[in-house]
Amino acid sequence: MRLLPLDYPLRNLGRRPGRALLTAGCSALAAALLVGTFAFVRGMAESLERSAPPRAAILMSSASMKDMVRSAISPAVADLVVADVEGILEVGGRPAVSPEIHMGSRIIVDGRPHEGFLRGVTDRAFLVHERVTLVEGRLPGAGEVMVGRLVADRLGVTADRLALGRVLRYEDADHVIVGRFAAPGTVLESEVWAPLVELMGEARREDISAVFVRVRDDEVFADLDLFTDRRLDLELASMRAADYYRELAAYFEPLRLIAWMMAVMVGLAALFGGANIMNAAVQDRLRELAALRALGYGGFAIVLAIAAEALLQGAIGGIVGTTAARLLIAGSSVSLAMQSFSLRVDAPSLAVGFAGSLLLALIGSLPAALKAVRMNVASGLKES
Amino acid sequence: MNKSLVGLILGLVLPLLAACGGAKEVEVEKSTPSLPAVEARRLQAEPAGVQDVIDLKAKAKVGDQVVVFGRVRKFSDGFASFVLTGSAMRHCAERDADGCPTPWDYCCETPTDLAAHSLNVEFREGDRPIRGRLDGVGGLKLLADVVVEGKVAAVQDGNVTISAEGYWLR
Numbered sequence: 001m002r003l004l005p006l007d008y009p010l011r012n013l014g015r016r017p018g019r020a021l022l023t024a025g026c027s028a029l030a031a032a033l034l035v036g037t038f039a040f041v042r043g044m045a046e047s048l049e050r051s052a053p054p055r056a057a058i059l060m061s062s063a064s065m066k067d068m069v070r071s072a073i074s075p076a077v078a079d080l081v082v083a084d085v086e087g088i089l090e091v092g093g094r095p096a097v098s099p100e101i102h103m104g105s106r107i108i109v110d111g112r113p114h115e116g117f118l119r120g121v122t123d124r125a126f127l128v129h130e131r132v133t134l135v136e137g138r139l140p141g142a143g144e145v146m147v148g149r150l151v152a153d154r155l156g157v158t159a160d161r162l163a164l165g166r167v168l169r170y171e172d173a174d175h176v177i178v179g180r181f182a183a184p185g186t187v188l189e190s191e192v193w194a195p196l197v198e199l200m201g202e203a204r205r206e207d208i209s210a211v212f213v214r215v216r217d218d219e220v221f222a223d224l225d226l227f228t229d230r231r232l233d234l235e236l237a238s239m240r241a242a243d244y245y246r247e248l249a250a251y252f253e254p255l256r257l258i259a260w261m262m263a264v265m266v267g268l269a270a271l272f273g274g275a276n277i278m279n280a281a282v283q284d285r286l287r288e289l290a291a292l293r294a295l296g297y298g299g300f301a302i303v304l305a306i307a308a309e310a311l312l313q314g315a316i317g318g319i320v321g322t323t324a325a326r327l328l329i330a331g332s333s334v335s336l337a338m339q340s341f342s343l344r345v346d347a348p349s350l351a352v353g354f355a356g357s358l359l360l361a362l363i364g365s366l367p368a369a370l371k372a373v374r375m376n377v378a379s380g381l382k383e384s
Numbered sequence: 385m386n387k388s389l390v391g392l393i394l395g396l397v398l399p400l401l402a403a404c405g406g407a408k409e410v411e412v413e414k415s416t417p418s419l420p421a422v423e424a425r426r427l428q429a430e431p432a433g434v435q436d437v438i439d440l441k442a443k444a445k446v447g448d449q450v451v452v453f454g455r456v457r458k459f460s461d462g463f464a465s466f467v468l469t470g471s472a473m474r475h476c477a478e479r480d481a482d483g484c485p486t487p488w489d490y491c492c493e494t495p496t497d498l499a500a501h502s503l504n505v506e507f508r509e510g511d512r513p514i515r516g517r518l519d520g521v522g523g524l525k526l527l528a529d530v531v532v533e534g535k536v537a538a539v540q541d542g543n544v545t546i547s548a549e550g551y552w553l554r
Contacts, residue, residue, distance in 0.1 A: 061495070221461070222460070222463055225462060226465060229458065229504045230540075230545055231541070232499040233542050
C-alpha cells in the first residue's frame with residue numbers, strides 16, 4: 001500500500017494558516033473546557049470524600065436526618081463512647097474521639113458580613129482529622145480562631161484580610177486569627193476552627209453537633225451501632241464517616257451532570273465547527289486530492305493524510321487548551337453551599353482534555369475524509 | 385454542512401454519549417439470611433404475661449424474667465440485636481398511609497418519646513450479642529409485631545437491654 005509522505009499533512013497546515021488556526025482554536029476550546037469540567041467534577045467529589053477521616057464513624061442525632069449542622073447531641077457522648085466501646089483507636093495514648101460543633105454563621109471581616117462555616121473543636125480533633133496541619137501560627141485559645149487555606153475564597157475576601165492577627169467577628173464576638181491550617185484536597189480548608197467550649201457559649205448551645213470516632217478495625221463500627229441502640233436516651237445514630245461524605249457528594253450529582261452536559265454541548269459545537277472547516281478544506285483541495293488518487297494513492301492513504309492533518313491541529317489545540325487551563329484554573333477554588341473545594345488540574349484532567357481534543361479532531365475529520373474517498377477522480381480533476 | 389455530514393457526526397458521537405451514561409446497577413439476588421442460634425429461639429406459641437415496653441421499663445431490674453411486646457424499629461448493624469418500640473408509638477404509615485416511605489423510623493414521634501417507649505433486645509451467646517444482622521432472620525423484619533421472652537441484662541439511665549431467650553411473631 002502506498003502512503004502519502006508524513007510531511008504532506010504538516011505542509012498543508014502552513015498553506016492555509018488562518019483555517020488551521022481556527023480548527024486548532026476549536027480544539028483548544030474543547031480541551032480547556034474538558035480540563036475545567038473534569039477538574040470541577042473530581043475536585044467536588046474527591047474533596048468531600050477525602051474529608052472523611054480514615055476508618056472513622058460519626059455519632060450524631062438520630063433526628064438530624066444525617067445532617068450534621070442540624071444535629072444536636074449531648075457533649076457527654078464523647079466520654080461515654082470511650083467508656084462503653086472497646087476498639088477505639090488511640091493516638092499518642094489518647095482515644096481518637098473528637099466532639100465537634102458544625103454550624104454556618106455570618107462572619108464579619110472588616111465590617112462586611114459573609115456567610116461562612118464554623119467548626120468548634122478541641123485539641124482532640126487533630127487525633128481524628130489527620131489531614132489537618134497547622135501551616136502558620138498556633139492553635140487557638142479563648143477569643144481566637146484558626147482559618148483554613150480556602151476560607152478567603154469561601155468568604156470572598158483577599159487573603160491578606162485573613163492574615164494572622166486580623167479579627168473575625170461572629171456570634172457577637174471578636175476573634176483574633178492566630179493560626180492557618182491546610183488539609184489538602186478536603187473541604188475542611190474552607191472552615192474556621194474555634195475552641196469548642198467557647199463556641200458553645202457564644203452560640204448559646206448546650207449541645208454539640210457530632211462526635212467523630214476513629215476505630216481500630218471495621219468490626220468496631222458494629223459496636224458503635226450497638227452502643228447507640230443500648231443508649232437510646234442519647235438519641236444517637238452512628239454512620240461511617242466515609243458513607244456520610246459519599247452521600248454528601250452524591251447530593252451534588254445533578255450539578256456534576258449539568259457541568260458534563262455543558263461540556264458536551266460546547267464540545268459538540270467545537271466538533272461541528274471543526275468538521276465544517278475540514279470539509280471546506282477538502283472541498284478547496286478536491287482537484288489536488290483527485291490528482292493524488294490518479295497518481296495511484298488509494299482511498300486509505302487519503303483518509304490517513306486527512307486524519308493526520310486533523311490530529312495535528314487537534315494536538316496543537318490540545319496543548320494550547322490544556323496549558324491555558326493549567327495557567328488559568330489550577331489553584332482556584334469553587335464555593336458550593338457552605339464549603340469550598342480546590343479545582344484539581346492534575347495529570348488525569350490534563351490527559352482527558354488533550355485526549356478529548358484529539359478525539360474531536362479525529363471524528364470531525366471523518367466526513368471530509370469520506371467525501372475525499374467517495375469523489376469521482378475524473379470529475380475531481382476538472383474542479384477549478 | 386450537508387445532512388449526511390451531520391448524520392455521520394451524530395452517529396459517531398451519540399453512541400459515545402450514551403456509553404457515558406453509566407452502567408446499570410446489576411441487581412444482586414438477596415438470599416434469605418440465616419442465624420441458626422436466633423432461629424432456634426423462635427417460639428411455637430405466644431408466651432403469657434405480656435407487658436408493653438413502657439410498663440416494663442418503669443420497673444425493670446437486672447435479672448428479671450420478662451415478656452414484652454412491641455414492634456421492631458431498627459436492626460443493629462453487625463449484631464443480632466434490635467430496638468423494640470412499644471405499641472403506644474404510632475409510625476407514620478399508621479397516621480397517613482400514603483405519605484411515608486420509611487415508616488419504621490417513626491419520624492412523626494418526638495425522639496424523646498420514642499426513646500422512652502423503646503428498649504434494646506439482644507440475642508446473646510455468653511455476655512456478648514451474636515455477630516450478624518437480624519433483618520430477615522426467622523421472620524424478623526422492620527415493624528414486625530414481636531413478643532420477646534428473656535432476661536433484663538442491663539438497666540442504665542432509663543435504658544433497658546433484654547437478653548432474648550425466645551420470640552414470637554404476632
